[in-house]
Amino acid sequence: METNPRILLVEDDKNLGYILSEYLAMKGFSVTWAKDGPEALTLLQKNPYSLCILDVMLPSMDGFSVAEQIAASTVQVPYIFLTAKNLKIDKLKGFKLGCDDYIVKPVDEEELVARIKAVLKRTDNTLQQDPQQLLSLGRSTFHFHTQVLHIAGTDHKLTSKESEVLMLLLNHKNSLLDRETALKKIWGSNDYFNRRSMDVIISRLRKHLSDDGHVKITNIHGRGYMLQES
């Protein structure tokens, strides 16, 4: 059941892209090579990746923008920026966007691999997305990409919105998921109707989860929700 970490490489330069994807594949990674930003985002929606390597200089949509889109979505994937520009301001911008490392070209392949591993070491067990088993105790698992919640021997097929909310709750397991944050991430804005929609989704999730006695969603009045595992 051991699978290779899946890496999404976003690089428009044909030569560098080829070299890197070959090298990473040789080092035991499962590499997908996207040539531009939009392609990368589509792939990220459809498939799970453990890590994303983003070239900053890309045609049409630069790496920073791609990162922003990733951060704004519910898909959580660590990313490393790759760039020829050794400008401090860009570096800081990269980190501000939440990147996990920032590497300046020319790339030393061995160092790149070492840094990828360092990031994966930290993320793999804490963050989801690539491993499929998500949910908690007893007989429950949740598979984000198929949107199937498996409890006590039965499968619950969740809707997209249900899955997104559950995913966020899982990412904040046993701690508060701020209501406003969740709304901004999933619905894009925090208004009356979206709040009510979220209430409805929560209600439905509770119904699904009711078969698992070890998990429950509690409300913290005026703040948000918490998924509690016991």
Next chain:
Amino acid sequence: METNPRILLVEDDKNLGYILSEYLAMKGFSVTWAKDGPEALTLLQKNPYSLCILDVMLPSMDGFSVAEQIAASTVQVPYIFLTAKNLKIDKLKGFKLGCDDYIVKPVDEEELVARIKAVLKRTDNTLQQDPQQLLSLGRSTFHFHTQVLHIAGTDHKLTSKESEVLMLLLNHKNSLLDRETALKKIWGSNDYFNRRSMDVIISRLRKHLSDDGHVKITNIHGRGYMLQES
């Protein structure tokens, strides 16, 4: 309200050590500065740290050895290497030893902070977003983030206002919390009605805390309140 991430800086160079510890402290970290490896290891045994910054070139025991000792011990702390040597072989050695980042001198302080945060973001999930256990003796803990006061085996769910007041009291533990200060902080202004509201909240907090014989809120006439721990 939140507590600062605790950083252990291991650096023998007096100048650099001073500059970095001052800078990091200014940036909101709680910094401890160890001058050599053995000192660092002793500190790590005795105190919790969120992250360790290791200079590679140290007297008596180099940073790599310190890292090996850390990895071999039960103490798990992420570490970043700091070195003047930009040798690829050293970098790879560092990552092989499990470091989370490897920074070459001269250090850009802003980049250092960005990289520290990037590491903490991944590793310190609990200490990072959850301000930790706060309350005092016997069996009491208070978790601000989830607003739960845990006393003698039972959970008391506090309201937002109760939590805010308790938090302020805890921040002034065993010393006076000025009434006017508290009112301005929590209610925005000190008027008759807000004072009455605060009275009610204090009363409710006392009821919650009554199960813990070692903590009580006392009034200092005309001044404010004090949370006394015994």
Next chain:
DNA sequence: TTTATCGCTTAACCAAAGGTTAAAAGTGTT
């Protein structure tokens, strides 16, 4: 000791937040 102020507690009130269910509107598929 008197008196004015300050503090404590309980209860009541009420607006806001949340829970649930159902109907309506939106979406995609055959």
Next chain:
DNA sequence: AACACTTTTAACCTTTGGTTAAGCGATAAA
């Protein structure tokens, strides 16, 4: 265009929690 399914809107009801009110006790100054 009929369908199955998802999401939003609506409606109705319950819970929550901050505030206000009122009465009494405590404290300190005169």
